[in-house]
Amino acid sequence: MRGSWIHYLRGYVTVKLIGGDAERFLNEATAAGLLLWDIAYTGKGPLTFRVTVPDFFRLRPLLKRCGSRTRIAERRGLPFQMARLSRRKTFAAGMLGFVCALFVLSSLVWDVQVEGNRSISEETVLKAAREEGLYPFQWSFRLKDSSELARRLAGRLPDAAWVGVDKTGTKVSITIVESAKPEEKKPEGPRDLVASADAVVTKIVAENGRPKVKANQRVRKGDVLISGFIGEGERRKAVVSKGEVRGIVWYEYKVVSPLKRQVQTLTGETRDRTYLVIGNRALQITGYGAPPFGKSVIHGELKRLSLGNWTLPFGKLVEKEKELGLIEEKLTPAEAKEAGLKRAREAVLARSGSGSEIKAEKLLHEHTDNGKVVLNVLFEVEQSIATERPIIQTPN
Incomplete structure (x- = not known):
């Protein structure tokens, strides 16, 4: 019981006993049923102990009989805490309002996510969830049990083999496992x-x-x-x-590769923007006024507030925008030739279809003309060469 939360609720004080007979005081306090703890006495200094507020007021008769007096060294507990807060009413009201607002906002569903769907559209799943009472800004206590909600959603989604519902903080995830359907084959003729x-x-x-x-x-x-x-x-x-029929097919390509090219790169100029995130909405609070970049890439980092295992619907999004610019890069004839051959290889493989493979390539002609390398290349490609042709049968 000593130092327990019950004492904190009742309030307790640390007392120094000054003068009188300390030993007699302790004996009479024990006989009177007063609860004292953390008693310290060296014989040279004053006796110190802790006592609850109600028992402190019962000490007066004992102090008179023992010829002692007391000095309060420390006050602790809820009554003293509330007394201090009563002197700061605005702060206390703000704290109470913050706790209430936090409780209310954490009791709402702020985000509903759909995972695992391929052929079933997300809109279809969210519509079925709304019909079952699951949607953003819905009270959490109004939702059905997760297993019951998953069962009812599965009944509304006939193309789903299994539906799972998981609620984490203010976010609800709906996981869909779709039914496996055999591919519909079109009727084939001879x-x-x-x-x-x-x-x-x-x-x-x-x-x-x-x-x-x-x-x-x-x-x-x-x-x-x-x-x-x-x-x-x-x-x-x-x-x-x-x-399956595969064969060797020959392709001749003319490739023109310039000795100068423009390359996109970062200029080093950056801009930062900060957003206050509430649920699925963001309010920009910094980064106004600067003229936009011509071309840029943006990287964002979202940090949400959490309270234990609860993820709150508040957070901060920091965006870093980096400017892109073009620089002119000069190539040697060998580099321009290799860049042109690479483009030609990609083009011939795209033309010859999946599974094709370049078996050989032969450079037929090469020359430099007006800042460009001109190549004539013959590719030997192994690919599928079979294509369908219907058989038209005439009646006898």
């Missing part, structure tokens, strides 16, 4: 696979249909690679030919 370009076949794998060419065979654009006709005579029929 077809041949034909060459999309002149090439030399390097690989042919026929999943359906009859292969008409072999590896290392040269084909021209439009030649049948895998036929959609199978069988002979009366058993001959048209099918959907499927398979």
Whole structure:
């Protein structure tokens, strides 16, 4: 019980006993049922002890009998704290108002986030949540239990296999796991696979249909690679030919690469802006008046206030804007040549489709003209060369 919160609520004082018989005083105080603690007495100095405020006023008869008097060295506890606050009413009212405002604002939902959705739009999820009473600026105590809310949201979202709701402070996260649906396949008609370009076949794998060419065979654009006709005579029929055919295709490119180019870089000029963030809204408080940069990049850092495990809807956003400028960079002929070849490689791979691979490249011609390096390059690319061609059947 000694030094407990009960004593803090009642208030207690630290007392020095001056004069009289200290030993007799302690014996009579014990006999009277007074609770004294933290008693210190060396024999040379005064006796000191702590006593609650109600028991302090019961000491007067004992002090008279012992010929002693007291001096209060320290006052502690809620009654003295309240007495001090009563002398500063404006401060006390402000503190009380701040605590009330903090409690009210932390009891609201300030942000609702949707995670994991791909085909289900965020607007659809937020609309279903609103219909269940979950939306920004809603009172937290009015929300249903998280598991019940998740179950009801799942009933409103038929394309979701599972819905989870997690509330952390003033933020609510809705996690969506969507149902796996088989891909809808369009009906396919009989077809041949034909060459999309002149090439030399390097690989042919026929999943359906009859292969008409072999590896290392040269084909021209439009030649049948895998036929959609199978069988002979009366058993001959048209099918959907499927398979993979790869071949070597040649591309010739003319590349013009300048010996000077403009490069975007940071100039070193920066500007800082500070925003006061309340919920999902921000109010700019610094960084006004400066003329805008022509080009710039902006990096922002958001810091929200927290109270224990609670994240409050207040914070500060600091934006740092950095100016971008253009500088002229001179290249050697070798550097310009390599930059031009790099662009040509990227272009030929984009043109030849996914899975393509440059097997060889040959520089046919190179010269410098009017501050530019001009190149003629022949690329040898292995790529898919099969394209679909429908089989048009005429009635007998």
